[in-house]
Amino acid sequence: MSLNELFRTQLVLLVAFSAGLSHAQDYVGSDTCSSCHEAEFDAWQGSHHDLAMQPANAETVLGNFDDAVFEHRGVTARFFRRHGKYMVEAQGADGGQHEYEVSYTFGAVPLQQYLIGFPDGRYQALTVAWDTRAAEQGGQRWFHLYPGEDIPPGDEVHWTAPAHNWNYSCAECHSTRLRKNYDALADTYRTDWSEIDVACEACHGPGGGHVAAAKAAAQGAKEYPADHGLAVNLNRRGEWHLATGQRNAALARPTKGAPEIEVCGRCHARRSQLSEDYVHGRPLSDTHRVQLLSEGYYHPDGQILDEVYVYGSFRQSRMHAAGVTCSDCHEPHSQKLRAEGNAVCATCHAPSTYDATEHHHHPVESTGAQCVECHMPSRSYMVVDPRRDHSMRIPRPDLSVSLGVPNACSQCHVGCSDQWSADALEAWYGKERKPGYQRYASVLIAAHAGGVGAGEGLAALALDESAPIIARATALQEIADFLGPESLPAIQAGLASPDPLMRRAAVQTLQDVDATARTQ
Ligand code: HEC
Ligand code: HEC
Ligand code: HEC
Ligand code: HEC
Ligand code: HEC
Ligand code: HEC
Ligand code: HEC
Ligand code: HEC
Numbered sequence: 001m002s003l004n005e006l007f008r009t010q011l012v013l014l015v016a017f018s019a020g021l022s023h024a025q026d027y028v029g030s031d032t033c034s035s036c037h038e039a040e041f042d043a044w045q046g047s048h049h050d051l052a053m054q055p056a057n058a059e060t061v062l063g064n065f066d067d068a069v070f071e072h073r074g075v076t077a078r079f080f081r082r083h084g085k086y087m088v089e090a091q092g093a094d095g096g097q098h099e100y101e102v103s104y105t106f107g108a109v110p111l112q113q114y115l116i117g118f119p120d121g122r123y124q125a126l127t128v129a130w131d132t133r134a135a136e137q138g139g140q141r142w143f144h145l146y147p148g149e150d151i152p153p154g155d156e157v158h159w160t161a162p163a164h165n166w167n168y169s170c171a172e173c174h175s176t177r178l179r180k181n182y183d184a185l186a187d188t189y190r191t192d193w194s195e196i197d198v199a200c201e202a203c204h205g206p207g208g209g210h211v212a213a214a215k216a217a218a219q220g221a222k223e224y225p226a227d228h229g230l231a232v233n234l235n236r237r238g239e240w241h242l243a244t245g246q247r248n249a250a251l252a253r254p255t256k257g258a259p260e261i262e263v264c265g266r267c268h269a270r271r272s273q274l275s276e277d278y279v280h281g282r283p284l285s286d287t288h289r290v291q292l293l294s295e296g297y298y299h300p301d302g303q304i305l306d307e308v309y310v311y312g313s314f315r316q317s318r319m320h321a322a323g324v325t326c327s328d329c330h331e332p333h334s335q336k337l338r339a340e341g342n343a344v345c346a347t348c349h350a351p352s353t354y355d356a357t358e359h360h361h362h363p364v365e366s367t368g369a370q371c372v373e374c375h376m377p378s379r380s381y382m383v384v385d386p387r388r389d390h391s392m393r394i395p396r397p398d399l400s401v402s403l404g405v406p407n408a409c410s411q412c413h414v415g416c417s418d419q420w421s422a423d424a425l426e427a428w429y430g431k432e433r434k435p436g437y438q439r440y441a442s443v444l445i446a447a448h449a450g451g452v453g454a455g456e457g458l459a460a461l462a463l464d465e466s467a468p469i470i471a472r473a474t475a476l477q478e479i480a481d482f483l484g485p486e487s488l489p490a491i492q493a494g495l496a497s498p499d500p501l502m503r504r505a506a507v508q509t510l511q512d513v514d515a516t517a518r519t520q
Contacts, residue, residue: 024229026208027177027194027201036214040200043333049198051108052174053115056086060105062112063130063142070128070142073150077128079142088114088126093160095153104196106166106174108132110139110384115166121189123166127151127159131384143383167191173267176202179276203263203332205231205280232281234260234332238323240348249348251323258325260332261311265290269311270297284311285500292474292505295448301396301405301441302471304389307381313390315470318437324348345371361428368412377408394436397421403441440471447478455482462490469499476505480512488517 034041044050054060065079065086076097078089086102103123104115112130115123127146133139151158163169167189172178177194194201201207209229217224227233236259239252262284265271269284270291278287290312291297297306302316314320329337329344337344342355353359354371362368374395376388395408400418409421425433443457461467461475476494479487491513494506510518 023208023212024231025206028207028211029195030199030201032211033200033207040333043331044200047334048108049202049335052106052197054105054196056102056105056114058084061086061102061114062105062108062132063114064140068142070144072128072144077126077142086114088116090126090128090159091153093153093158106170111143111382120187121167121191123191124160125164125166125170127157127164129382133384139384145382147383172273174198177206198267202267203234203280231279232259232263234258234263234327236260237325237327240324240328242348242350247350247353255323258323260325260327261314261320264326265311268309270306270308271311283500285504289504290470290501292477292501293444293471294474294477299405299441300403300444300448301399302391302438303377303393303406304379304387304391309387310390312470314392316391316438316468317393319392321437321468342369342371361424373412374408377406377411391438393438394434395421395425396436397425398433399441403445405441437468438471440467440475443475444478447475447482450481455479455484456486458482459486459490463493469501473499473501473505476502477508480509483509483513487513488520 030041030044051060063079065081068079070077070079075091076089077091080087080089087099088102089097089099092098100116102114103117106113106115106125110131110133112132114126114129116126117123128142128144131139131141131143146157153160155161157163167180167182171180171191171193175193175196176199179192181190181192182188183190204210207230209225211229213221213225213229236255236257238255238258240249241252242249259281262282263280265284266278266288269288271284271288273288275287284290291308293300293302293312293316297308298312299305302313304313310326314326317324326332328348331338339347342351346355349371355364355369357364357369360369360371360374367373372388375392376390377395378386378388380386396405397407397409397418399405400407400410401422407418407421409424410416410418413421440461443454443461446454446457458475458479462472462479464472473494476490479490487509491506491509494502494509497503497506
């Protein structure tokens with residue numbers, strides 16, 4: 001190669017490289033992706049992610065706007081149409097009835113909410129929602145998200161209050177590359193997004209660099225970036241093998257950890273946002289404050305209580321610790337389960353062992369024999385939406401007896417005592433029982449009660465490497481109320497932890513430590 005040629009190739013590479021860089025932050029939109037990835041686009045289209053937010057029109061509005069009147073404890077809302085627009089007459093912040101135009105729909109199944117725009121750029125979500133379930137299931141009706149409660153204007157959950165402000169409280173999770181653009185001086189919003197719904201780049205990150213690289217490759221460029229020009233590699237799911245005679249699947253080779261759950265967790269976690277500078281592929285805790293297993297949010301054994309979504313639960317599971325990730329069960333583009341019923345578990349858990357009466361002791365194929373009914377019990381949110389606990393735990397009616405936490409058996413066996421369920425399990429499996437991966441209920445209950453020894457228990461849990469990180473971080477955070485000499489090793493270990501959840505809890509707890517100990 002002559003010097004001249006060498007120079008030219010380097011120049012070409014340099015230009016290609018800087019073109020890639022300059023596009024790396026660009027969001028190009030799903031339509032661009034669809035031109036080369038039709039299959040993923042088709043699977044995503046019409047999915048709940050695609051329907052997360054839409055402009056209100058005849059195709060998207062599911063509610064009854066034929067002059068339907070809904071009354072909630074003496075306050076009425078009337079839904080109607082005028083010149084093709086979707087309108088509601090509802091109680092405003094001043095207590096009077098006013099007419100508002102519906103700008104957007106929010107969500108689709110099993111309920112749909114409606115967003116009302118205000119001149120200062122704010123959008124508010126109405127708390128009267130449409131139940132999209134079939135009439136036979138009690139749906140096809142308007143209902144209030146706070147049944148049985150008076151919500152006067154000025155109340156913190158009135159639809160005009162900040163809790164229902166879309167820009168601040170909802171938008172990041174229902175759209176792609178959202179910028180709030182809040183002007184603090186003028187107290188106005190100019191919120192915008194690259195796409196209105198949860199689109200390709202919500203998960204894959206900005207696609208400009210990838211599209212440039214793919215186009216260059218199609219034109220014969222030899223240098224193709226190993227990372228495909230994408231910010232995050234979501235194709236890192238482990239390969240699971242269920243060998244004959246084995247009960248549970250094992251990884252074909254160790255994974256380097258899937259970044260996927262941090263991507264899904266941005267929206268499927270109870271968390272607050274610390275910064276808008278989210279970077280795909282970085283730990284969620286860099287920019288978000290994930291809710292730990294605190295009182296009021298989770299039961300002390302880590303089961304879901306308030307609306308905490310999925311991430312905090314899944315991080316408590318033995319399956320997460322073993323390397324399982326969301327898309328092992330959910331096809332991420334359609335969000336559908338990869339198989340129906342017990343089959344979604346059967347890829348990794350031998351049906352001959354588990355989908356058998358020797359394991360579940362219920363008639364085969366009855367509801368009592370569904371894996372999810374015992375290992376992922378559900379709880380309803382937003383009045384009509386049952387969601388399953390992703391901590392994938394072993395039912396422990398014995399803990400209900402001793403500690404008062406709920407259990408899956410009693411959800412169905414209403415009227416039978418927890419002791420009845422505990423006795424049944426002992427009869428089925430004998431006294432030697434499997435305790436499961438979540439073994440911190442008694443420690444957290446002692447901490448909430450504030451009794452003697454609570455600090456020692458928390459310190460031991462914070463240091464326990466066989467417990468899930470999110471439970472250890474919770475213990476580290478709660479140590480703040482019980483500081484003593486035994487706390488320091490736990491705090492020190494927390495500060496040195498590779499996991500940001502631990503480091504954050506340690507730093508937070510250190511704020512309550514006196515200055516000398518803090519320097520140590
Ligand atoms: C001009 C065509 C083109 C466009 C437009 C395009 N891609 Fe690709 N994409 C490709 C090709 C070709 C590959 C396969 C490259 C390879 O496997 O080496 C690919 C691979 C991928 C992969 C797999 C990477 C991996 O780790 O194996 C993902 C994810 C992806 N594209 C997402 C997107 C997204 C999201 C968009 C829109 C922002 C997009 N693509 C737009 C051509 C394109
Ligand atoms: C930008 C935010 C965001 C990201 C990132 C995101 N989701 Fe979602 N997801 C949502 C929202 C919002 C909904 C509800 C949409 C609706 O009901 O209209 C949803 C719905 C779902 C549902 C369907 C729930 C139902 O209603 O039955 C599944 C399953 C799901 N997501 C899985 C995932 C997985 C797996 C990932 C990561 C690979 C992920 N999501 C990433 C916001 C997000
Ligand atoms: C932390 C991210 C996040 C925030 C913030 C958020 N949502 Fe959602 N929303 C979701 C996810 C995830 C789902 C899908 C829930 C599921 O099935 O687990 C969803 C679902 C919905 C649904 C569809 C019904 C359903 O349960 O599938 C509606 C309606 C909705 N959200 C309204 C709102 C409103 C209104 C706000 C603001 C007051 C809001 N959301 C704030 C993530 C979020
Ligand atoms: C909810 C998050 C999410 C959204 C939204 C999303 N993807 Fe993906 N995508 C993933 C995950 C996770 C994987 C890896 C799947 C796996 O391991 O099986 C993936 C894989 C891919 C791949 C590689 C497939 C392969 O077989 O190698 C392509 C291409 C792709 N996505 C394109 C798209 C396009 C185009 C869109 C928009 C229409 C899109 N994705 C939307 C999460 C998402
Ligand atoms: C991709 C593989 C995979 C899939 C799919 C899968 N599991 Fe697992 N599961 C595992 C692995 C691996 C373990 C840990 C086994 C071990 O360490 O002994 C595990 C452990 C468990 C445990 C033991 C938990 C504990 O605390 O001891 C339960 C219960 C469980 N899985 C239930 C389910 C259910 C229910 C489903 C279907 C909804 C399911 N699994 C689907 C891989 C999987
Ligand atoms: C009626 C409730 C019930 C149903 C249904 C059920 N399980 Fe279980 N499962 C349990 C109980 C209880 C244990 C703990 C058993 C013990 O203590 O020995 C358990 C334990 C497990 C474990 C951990 C076993 C180990 O060796 O560590 C796995 C994995 C599991 N179940 C998977 C499944 C799968 C997959 C299905 C569906 C095919 C299923 N279970 C259906 C109640 C149930
Ligand atoms: C072991 C399999 C498995 C894994 C892993 C898994 N899910 Fe699920 N997921 C399910 C099952 C089963 C359901 C219940 C679906 C139904 O009832 O139709 C579900 C339901 C959901 C729903 C609907 C609301 C709810 O809670 O019922 C969302 C959203 C969701 N999963 C998101 C996620 C995310 C995000 C991850 C990763 C952090 C994940 N899932 C990991 C099996 C799994
Ligand atoms: C999804 C609902 C459901 C769950 C969860 C469930 N069961 Fe059942 N169970 C049933 C039904 C329905 C029957 C009746 C079965 C039949 O004969 O068709 C039954 C039958 C039984 C029986 C025998 C009949 C009787 O009443 O004496 C026992 C014992 C039992 N269950 C114990 C348990 C225990 C222990 C658990 C938790 C590990 C559990 N069940 C979880 C629904 C459930």
